[in-house]
Amino acid sequence: MSQEYDAERRLYIDEDPEGNGRVVRPADRNRRTSAQLPQLAAAEFLTEHADVVGVRPEWLTGAALAGGANAVEETENADGIELRFSDEKTQFDSTTVGYQQTWRGLPVWRAGVTVTLRTDPARVGNVHNTTYPEIDVDLPNQTDMRRGVTGERGLMTVATGTRFTAGARKARATDSISDRTRIEIVTDQTVVYKYDAAKRLTDEVARPSVAEIKGHSHAVPFPFELPPAPDIADGAFRIARELVFRIITPPYGLVTWIALVDVETGALLYLRPFLADVSGMVFQRDPFTAGGTAGPDSSAAALNPFRSSVALVGLTAPAPGADQALSGNRVQINDFEPATVAPPTRPSGSNFDYDSRTNNFAAVNAYHHNDAFFRVVESLGFTMGTFFNGTTFPVPVDHRGRFGSADGIEINASCSGNGTGGIANVDYELANLGDTTNPIGIANDWRVVLHELGGHGILYDHVNSPNFGFAHSAGDSFAAVLNDPDTLAADRFLTFPWVSSVINRRHDRPVGGGWAWGGTNDVGSYSTEQILSTTHFRIYRSLGGDSSSPDMRRFAARVTAYLMLRGVGTLTPATNPGNVTGWVNALLAADAGDWTSTSLAGGAYGKVIRWAFEKQGLYQAPGAPTPVAREGKPPAQDVYIDDGRHGEYQHQPVHWDNQNVWNRRFADDGTTHEDPWLNRNNYAYTRVRNRGTATATNVVVKAFHTDPGAGLVWPDDWQAMTTAQIAVPDIPAGGEVMVGPFSWTPTTPDHECLLMIASSSGDPSNVSAFTAGESIAEWRLVPHDNNIGQRNVHPVPAAGGAAGIVAVLDGRSFTVRNPFDSRVRVIIDIALPSVLAEKDWAVTLSNAGGQAFGLAAGASKSVRLAVKSGGDVTADEVASSARRDVVVSVRADGILLGGMSYRLDPERKEPLPQDDDHDHEHGDCGCGSDRCKGAAKGLLRCLDLPGDSVSRVRLRRVGVDIELDDC
Numbered sequence: 001m002s003q004e005y006d007a008e009r010r011l012y013i014d015e016d017p018e019g020n021g022r023v024v025r026p027a028d029r030n031r032r033t034s035a036q037l038p039q040l041a042a043a044e045f046l047t048e049h050a051d052v053v054g055v056r057p058e059w060l061t062g063a064a065l066a067g068g069a070n071a072v073e074e075t076e077n078a079d080g081i082e083l084r085f086s087d088e089k090t091q092f093d094s095t096t097v098g099y100q101q102t103w104r105g106l107p108v109w110r111a112g113v114t115v116t117l118r119t120d121p122a123r124v125g126n127v128h129n130t131t132y133p134e135i136d137v138d139l140p141n142q143t144d145m146r147r148g149v150t151g152e153r154g155l156m157t158v159a160t161g162t163r164f165t166a167g168a169r170k171a172r173a174t175d176s177i178s179d180r181t182r183i184e185i186v187t188d189q190t191v192v193y194k195y196d197a198a199k200r201l202t203d204e205v206a207r208p209s210v211a212e213i214k215g216h217s218h219a220v221p222f223p224f225e226l227p228p229a230p231d232i233a234d235g236a237f238r239i240a241r242e243l244v245f246r247i248i249t250p251p252y253g254l255v256t257w258i259a260l261v262d263v264e265t266g267a268l269l270y271l272r273p274f275l276a277d278v279s280g281m282v283f284q285r286d287p288f289t290a291g292g293t294a295g296p297d298s299s300a301a302a303l304n305p306f307r308s309s310v311a312l313v314g315l316t317a318p319a320p321g322a323d324q325a326l327s328g329n330r331v332q333i334n335d336f337e338p339a340t341v342a343p344p345t346r347p348s349g350s351n352f353d354y355d356s357r358t359n360n361f362a363a364v365n366a367y368h369h370n371d372a373f374f375r376v377v378e379s380l381g382f383t384m385g386t387f388f389n390g391t392t393f394p395v396p397v398d399h400r401g402r403f404g405s406a407d408g409i410e411i412n413a414s415c416s417g418n419g420t421g422g423i424a425n426v427d428y429e430l431a432n433l434g435d436t437t438n439p440i441g442i443a444n445d446w447r448v449v450l451h452e453l454g455g456h457g458i459l460y461d462h463v464n465s466p467n468f469g470f471a472h473s474a475g476d477s478f479a480a481v482l483n484d485p486d487t488l489a490a491d492r493f494l495t496f497p498w499v500s501s502v503i504n505r506r507h508d509r510p511v512g513g514g515w516a517w518g519g520t521n522d523v524g525s526y527s528t529e530q531i532l533s534t535t536h537f538r539i540y541r542s543l544g545g546d547s548s549s550p551d552m553r554r555f556a557a558r559v560t561a562y563l564m565l566r567g568v569g570t571l572t573p574a575t576n577p578g579n580v581t582g583w584v585n586a587l588l589a590a591d592a593g594d595w596t597s598t599s600l601a602g603g604a605y606g607k608v609i610r611w612a613f614e615k616q617g618l619y620q621a622p623g624a625p626t627p628v629a630r631e632g633k634p635p636a637q638d639v640y641i642d643d644g645r646h647g648e649y650q651h652q653p654v655h656w657d658n659q660n661v662w663n664r665r666f667a668d669d670g671t672t673h674e675d676p677w678l679n680r681n682n683y684a685y686t687r688v689r690n691r692g693t694a695t696a697t698n699v700v701v702k703a704f705h706t707d708p709g710a711g712l713v714w715p716d717d718w719q720a721m722t723t724a725q726i727a728v729p730d731i732p733a734g735g736e737v738m739v740g741p742f743s744w745t746p747t748t749p750d751h752e753c754l755l756m757i758a759s760s761s762g763d764p765s766n767v768s769a770f771t772a773g774e775s776i777a778e779w780r781l782v783p784h785d786n787n788i789g790q791r792n793v794h795p796v797p798a799a800g801g802a803a804g805i806v807a808v809l810d811g812r813s814f815t816v817r818n819p820f821d822s823r824v825r826v827i828i829d830i831a832l833p834s835v836l837a838e839k840d841w842a843v844t845l846s847n848a849g850g851q852a853f854g855l856a857a858g859a860s861k862s863v864r865l866a867v868k869s870g871g872d873v874t875a876d877e878v879a880s881s882a883r884r885d886v887v888v889s890v891r892a893d894g895i896l897l898g899g900m901s902y903r904l905d906p907e908r909k910e911p912l913p914q915d916d917d918h919d920h921e922h923g924d925c926g927c928g929s930d931r932c933k934g935a936a937k938g939l940l941r942c943l944d945l946p947g948d949s950v951s952r953v954r955l956r957r958v959g960v961d962i963e964l965d966d967c
Helices: 038-048 155-160 302-307 360-378 446-463 475-483 525-545 551-568 579-593 606-615 778-784 802-811 875-879 930-942
Strands: 002-004 010-013 022-026 081-091 094-104 106-118 123-129 182-194 237-248 254-262 268-275 273-279 280-282 308-310 329-334 395-398 413-419 423-430 661-664 682-690 699-706 719-728 736-743 751-759 786-789 793-797 811-816 824-831 843-844 852-855 860-868 885-890 895-905
Touching: 010 579, 022 579, 038 094, 038 106, 038 123, 081 182, 081 551, 081 860, 106 237, 106 579, 106 786, 123 579, 155 237, 182 254, 237 778, 254 413, 268 606, 273 778, 280 360, 302 446, 329 360, 360 395, 360 423, 360 446, 413 446, 423 446, 446 475, 446 551, 475 525, 475 551, 475 719, 475 778, 525 551, 661 751, 661 786, 682 751, 699 736, 778 786, 778 885, 778 895, 793 802, 802 860, 802 895, 811 895, 824 843, 824 860, 852 860
Parallel strands: 106 182, 329 395, 395 423, 793 895
Antiparallel strands: 002 010, 010 022, 022 123, 081 094, 094 106, 106 123, 182 237, 237 254, 254 268, 273 413, 280 308, 413 423, 661 682, 682 736, 699 719, 699 751, 719 736, 751 786, 811 860, 824 852, 824 885, 843 860, 885 895
């Protein structure tokens, strides 16, 4: 799958190779519109860019979709096609406007357009189009259009070969055949459907292996034998009835199904179930994630030590004199499926404490884990009534249910939909079949719960399906990401380590092994889910999941979960992505908006998201070999200032040490960093490269500086240099250019911080999307945008031994700022290179509070280094050292805000003087001073003479010639 770039309109276009979808994203990610109301802004963008989006302006008639309409209408458009407004969904500071494609008033099944935009002011982030450019369909006669569903000639009878009667009833295991043919119709509407023979009964394009199916399967057979596929041309448009119905489906009980039935012939075109698998004492983490070796086949004695006592929050208080049940405002443990195992109750005030190998223990875990999922969603800022607007709470959960058996003696779990866009219930079976007398429930595994609710549960409310159109779900991703920060499992990349003997899925699948987007294993179902979880896990790792700090890992996990949830929230049934680019678009839309509940600015992670999918094989060059077995291509334009990652986004623990940003005391195009000269013109430079596939055009670099500090905020703490920006010649793919000099005047005695921001027409920096008054902390901005280079690096002379090191480091100060809106605990770590540490050097802080102190919201504090010298250090020892930096890292509540680096220089004996009066204060005649030598070098270079070897300056004669312009 390739990506195109429209240079004239600055739009990126991703198109499904089969032509079933298109994603359009402005290069600036926030394209302003003159209209401000979401629907008007969306219509304006679609009209202006209709040809690129793949729609026609005349389709936007302003009509709204009429729910449940089954009548064919006359329309003004000759082709009968319209885009009718269907819904408007708001999350945090962004709104998704949805349009349903219709043909003569009938909805075209799962075809439409969504426009996601930020508001106040209106700015379009991206568009997802799943419409068909042309629809050619014959209308059935009126008799067929009015045909009933049940009875001898009813649509369901003809479609399935089984005569059904209408009526609702509860399912029981002993239902007779006559009762099993009783059908309850939930919804019934007429639609236009493009027949896809390969997906008539399954979304998979290849059967999963036997090893994958064993013990854990989603295969739900229809309870009656179905007729063979109809004799209808594949890809033909048909008038169909979309029927959502409930029917007893042994051994599952009452199951909700969706069917598309051809109106003219009564043929079955599509069929799916709304069903998908996989204080009390609980396993807060499964025993393997907790670092143990007790598997589900272990005894209770081996498993019990991994239990923890937790508060069972949200329980509904019992009536006076009644026992406490496992029922709360989010979840209700309920025995609604065989096996018949009633959930436990306890006298009011008593704990729910049970042995691990009991059904009661599974019930307590089922309550705790399912309730915890909804609380995670809520803690991330989502409003439950909005995000789960089709789900009725509390959700029924059966801790000992069944999926593919009559008695529940199986290893499985499932989450069912209600057919109208919400969760119906969740059931869990066993984790092991070795000892069913002392059963161990799969509800004990938090990862499995995350797969069910994080995968299928959230999809029901937004796309009315348990699955993505291109993959099983994102359930494995939630399981992997939310469990990684504190995992002690032997294999970090096993998605379900405790039950891996049955669910052997991973989130480190290699591109070259067939696990690329478009690779041999990209076939839907669990295989594609592993490609997806590998990609999502790469995003998490970049954002901090590979940090040594548990707090950074936890933050990265929450951000990744938030992005996935918000991405799903932008989807509609019409735009449930049938290909992965639609999902990338949803994630980019999620990132573009502000995370208002946490006061975090949006737009920080879009480039990381795109890169993560690129690394997994998406965005191949046109004509690239298939199936895909290699990484994808970068965007057409991708300018970057190399921080050592070559423009990519692997986790960067030190983001303030970009060696491709440097200072010179003279505008001499030198490439070695020099200490800034105080209160005089200095000259900054940077080097910009292009890893894109095309020439980067209209390249501009902007330069900024600020006092030395950590926890800096863009743009509040940064001052533009005197030379604020420089236009750069176009940079070809793979090319580079040195940019400068940027004139600037430092005024702070300690080393100031430098910041360079590059942009091009097709690759603006993330900061370009910010409007007046918006800001973002450096720790979220710099490491996740390769357009930006930051340098907080101070050279330390080490060629002269300890004296030069102490002279620069001791007493050196910088400012720590708190960019958060709440008080934080600051901890400052100081890491010494081995050449100092092994000689018993020590660097601490001499300020009040030392290396740990509290800091109020928005407050700042100056800190000072204190050096205790150890053994002498030679220039040769420094030169041969693999690491030369004294790295000072500042963390606030565990989050790495930034820091300072002090680099030992084995070629410098003493620091360069920083101020004008340095030589006079020390009685220096100037003969050998650095100031004079520097001035001499500049003069010689001005005269095009070699000036790099100046050792001494002697004044013999002065002659001055001044030429004046005509007055």
